[in-house]
Amino acid sequence: xxxxxxxxxxxxxxxxxxxxxxxxxxxxxxxxxxxxxxxxxxxxxxxxxxxxxxxxxxxxxxxxx
Ligand SMILES: [Zn+2]
Numbered sequence: 001x002x003x004x005x006x007x008x009x010x011x012x013x014x015x016x017x018x019x020x021x022x023x024x025x026x027x028x029x030x031x032x033x034x035x036x037x038x039x040x041x042x043x044x045x046x047x048x049x050x051x052x053x054x055x056x057x058x059x060x061x062x063x064x065x
Contacts, residue, residue: 007032008042 001016002025013035015022024031034042 002026002029004029004033006035006038008034008038011035 001014002022003012003014004025005012013033015025015033021031021033025033
């Protein structure tokens with residue numbers, strides 16, 4: 001079990017081997033963890049857009065505040 005924090009929503013999570021990002025965080029504790037909820041919303045954004053659009057950066061920047 002590893003305690004980590006979501007890069008986007010800043011909530012604390014405890015993940016275990018069942019989490020797809022467990023190995024990544026275990027190897028590199030400084031790697032960014034993205035929780036399932038944020039992951040899903042990011043994937044939706046990616047699916048609904050093609051290429052880089054300045055609007056995407058605005059949408060993502062709200063998660064970084
Ligand atoms: Zn999150």
